[in-house]
Amino acid sequence: MVKKIAVLGAGSWGSVLANLLVENGQQVALWTHDPKQIPEINTQHTNQHYLPNFQFHPELRATVDLNAAVADADVILFVVPTNAVRSVAEQVRPLLAANGTQPIIAHAAKGLERGSKARVSQVLADVLPASLHSGIVVISGPSHAEDVATKDITTLAAASESLAAATAIQKLFMNPYFRLYTNSDVIGVELGAALKNVIAIGAGALHGLGYGDNTKAALMTRGLAEMTRLGVKLGADPMTFIGLSGVGDLIVTCTSVHSRNWRAGNGLGQGQTVQAVLANMGMVVEGYSTAKVVHELAAELGVEMPISEAIYQVLYQDAPIREVITNLMQRAGKPEFDFQVTGLQK
Numbered sequence: 001m002v003k004k005i006a007v008l009g010a011g012s013w014g015s016v017l018a019n020l021l022v023e024n025g026q027q028v029a030l031w032t033h034d035p036k037q038i039p040e041i042n043t044q045h046t047n048q049h050y051l052p053n054f055q056f057h058p059e060l061r062a063t064v065d066l067n068a069a070v071a072d073a074d075v076i077l078f079v080v081p082t083n084a085v086r087s088v089a090e091q092v093r094p095l096l097a098a099n100g101t102q103p104i105i106a107h108a109a110k111g112l113e114r115g116s117k118a119r120v121s122q123v124l125a126d127v128l129p130a131s132l133h134s135g136i137v138v139i140s141g142p143s144h145a146e147d148v149a150t151k152d153i154t155t156l157a158a159a160s161e162s163l164a165a166a167t168a169i170q171k172l173f174m175n176p177y178f179r180l181y182t183n184s185d186v187i188g189v190e191l192g193a194a195l196k197n198v199i200a201i202g203a204g205a206l207h208g209l210g211y212g213d214n215t216k217a218a219l220m221t222r223g224l225a226e227m228t229r230l231g232v233k234l235g236a237d238p239m240t241f242i243g244l245s246g247v248g249d250l251i252v253t254c255t256s257v258h259s260r261n262w263r264a265g266n267g268l269g270q271g272q273t274v275q276a277v278l279a280n281m282g283m284v285v286e287g288y289s290t291a292k293v294v295h296e297l298a299a300e301l302g303v304e305m306p307i308s309e310a311i312y313q314v315l316y317q318d319a320p321i322r323e324v325i326t327n328l329m330q331r332a333g334k335p336e337f338d339f340q341v342t343g344l345q346k
């Protein structure tokens, strides 16, 4: 059955997901807060700033009318940057009340909110009516918009406390090149997605400095160890970190030139300033603000996250990259695992 879906956010990921849903035969309204995008998307069927040289399905329609987008929607999918989710949800809330609808709320954002340190589903639950909370779904996994646009085979997790809601979202998106797996670990899926962006900035920086593959593998593997350590402390299932939203997304983000986080790190490694790198990207670099939240969480919870902390120091304290790498390598020797196989939660 055709569903009505409101996709909120017409950046690279929102427009590609909206386009995929149109191709899957769904009725889609792509909402943007930027009226300048409307004529381009609706008449030329392109979104050159966010997705150069890609032609959308001619039936994809964008709108600035949020009420028209969410009225009668079966699903509302938030695909704006993490720090914009709260303000967009606050605009959606009165419209839901006025329309008396009970849509599935989903999101595809990858970050932790500045200030509150909240995961995106927690931000949505903070703002939207309690009757919708248990059905919030997060879709996340190794999935650059540029590759999905060209129909590269892509796999994601659809995580929710409600299997029914996760399965409904899975069905909407599945097609011959896009495959979703349901998952009940919302905390782990959201944290895997957010924390890998910080490590990806580090991977880009290593590339920009000319480090080799051994070093990049070291960063990713030990990065995953500390992602898991924080995740478990916050209630995630450690297994999630060896899944699509853990190691899967870590691999793609730490190795792809499409990644904005990787490209930001690469620029830093080549000697650009943080301010220049962020200003020139023209798109969101989620790992930048998430690095600060991770720094705060790790300190509060007493979780050892030396790599994320080193990246924080580079981003916020002007620490020279080579110096933080030297400091990391001069740490005292320790066992590879700080937990037993039989006691992962320790």
Ligand SMILES: NC(=O)C1=CN([C@@H]2O[C@H](COP(=O)(O)OP(=O)(O)OC[C@H]3O[C@@H](n4cnc5c(N)ncnc54)[C@H](O)[C@@H]3O)[C@@H](O)[C@H]2O)C=CC1
Binding pocket: 009, 010, 011, 012, 013, 014, 015, 032, 033, 034, 050, 079, 080, 081, 082, 084, 087, 088, 108, 109, 110, 111, 143, 144, 145, 146, 282, 283, 284, 286
């Ligand atoms: N680009 C990608 O390949 C993927 C991105 N994601 C995640 O999806 C989220 C969105 O990312 P992208 O689409 O890539 O970002 P983007 O930077 O390409 O686009 C962001 C969009 O949000 C809009 N926006 C920004 N602030 C807003 C506000 N306050 N109110 C309303 N709209 C606002 C912008 O105008 C733009 O249309 C991020 O959390 C990102 O990590 C997840 C998977 C893949």
Ligand SMILES: O=C(CO)COP(=O)(O)O
Binding pocket: 110, 141, 142, 143, 144, 145, 197, 200, 249, 252, 253, 258, 259, 260, 261, 262, 284, 285, 286
């Ligand atoms: O999350 C992503 C791919 O899975 C996109 O990463 P970037 O935000 O670094 O481009």
